[in-house]
Amino acid sequence: MPSSPVVFSVLGAVAALAVTAVRAQEVDKAAMVNGAPILASEIDAKLGNDLAQLQQQIFNLRKKQLNTVIDQKLLEDESARRGVMIAELVQSEVTSHVTPATSAEAEKFFKENSTKLKGDFKSLEEQIRNFLTAQRLQARQQEFLKSLRTAAKVEVFLAPPPVFRSEVSVEGAPSRGGVAAPVTIVEFSDFHCPFCRKAQSVLDNLRAKYGEKIRFVYRDFPLEGLHPQARVAAEASRCAAEQGKFWEFHDRLFHGDPDASQAALSRIAKESGMDLTAFEACRTSGKYKNSVQASAQEGARLGITGTPTFFVNGRMLVGSQSLDEFVSIIDEELAAGAGR
Numbered sequence: 001m002p003s004s005p006v007v008f009s010v011l012g013a014v015a016a017l018a019v020t021a022v023r024a025q026e027v028d029k030a031a032m033v034n035g036a037p038i039l040a041s042e043i044d045a046k047l048g049n050d051l052a053q054l055q056q057q058i059f060n061l062r063k064k065q066l067n068t069v070i071d072q073k074l075l076e077d078e079s080a081r082r083g084v085m086i087a088e089l090v091q092s093e094v095t096s097h098v099t100p101a102t103s104a105e106a107e108k109f110f111k112e113n114s115t116k117l118k119g120d121f122k123s124l125e126e127q128i129r130n131f132l133t134a135q136r137l138q139a140r141q142q143e144f145l146k147s148l149r150t151a152a153k154v155e156v157f158l159a160p161p162p163v164f165r166s167e168v169s170v171e172g173a174p175s176r177g178g179v180a181a182p183v184t185i186v187e188f189s190d191f192h193c194p195f196c197r198k199a200q201s202v203l204d205n206l207r208a209k210y211g212e213k214i215r216f217v218y219r220d221f222p223l224e225g226l227h228p229q230a231r232v233a234a235e236a237s238r239c240a241a242e243q244g245k246f247w248e249f250h251d252r253l254f255h256g257d258p259d260a261s262q263a264a265l266s267r268i269a270k271e272s273g274m275d276l277t278a279f280e281a282c283r284t285s286g287k288y289k290n291s292v293q294a295s296a297q298e299g300a301r302l303g304i305t306g307t308p309t310f311f312v313n314g315r316m317l318v319g320s321q322s323l324d325e326f327v328s329i330i331d332e333e334l335a336a337g338a339g340r
Helices: 005-028 040-047 049-082 086-093 103-112 121-151 194-213 230-242 246-255 262-271 276-285 289-301 323-339
Strands: 029-033 036-039 175-177 183-189 214-220 309-312 315-318
Touching: 005 029, 029 040, 036 040, 040 049, 049 086, 049 121, 049 315, 103 121, 175 194, 183 194, 183 323, 194 214, 194 246, 194 323, 214 289, 230 246, 230 262, 230 276, 230 289, 246 262, 262 276, 309 323, 315 323
Parallel strands: 183 214
Antiparallel strands: 029 036, 175 214, 183 309, 309 315
């Protein structure tokens, strides 16, 4: 009985797939040990967030340089279209639109930032005026470049690295926001870390912007070498959670002075509306020492070395991030969720 052409076709397809799989493994092969292959993909999986962060840094560098080259090309094309030099174009569209900062504006800036500046206003006035004027020039330049991009045909093909997502345990951790929110932000933090303190205003803005679309989860990662009392504050926050007052306690800890003395913690507990007798009994018992340690160990497992560190649906963000950085990733996650 003659063989069916369909059978040959299926066998051919299977053989082709097998050859493709073998070739893919050969390409992926990083080493051989006693005849057994070690695959590059296996190495990448073990490197996890370390590799993902490096890939993201490389992408960010390339993206930044690409934007610089695109902007330069747009300026060249526009100056050629107008029949002028680039310097003349910039003078016409950027510099001439900017008014130099005045002494009054410099003084206002000085008063608003006096605690961060070294020197009196008289010695710093010129520097401040130059700084404010430079800010205006940069803002106007970006506005002009944006208009050029809008008018031109700009196509960007630079692909971002693959998204790496960590499996982050949140069992038993305090959270707020939508229980079934499409985006979960897990923060590993230290109550006495100044960068963590700075990050709170950004997180507050995210809560206001996205509401129930985001679930915020808090995990402890006290840096005892830098902040000896951070663990004490972390354990006290667990006692606050017992009374359903974790977030009130959390917010007051971050918005007040980094003080973990008995008097300070008792004051914050009272301000948070807690039963002080129960709070003190819990705080002095040491009952949450192991759970705070377990949270820190989970952070170490994930590759965390500093605070704050965030995971947005498993995507790692290290350090105090800008609102725009969070918004960019959150919007990507919301769009991806809507498409699923």
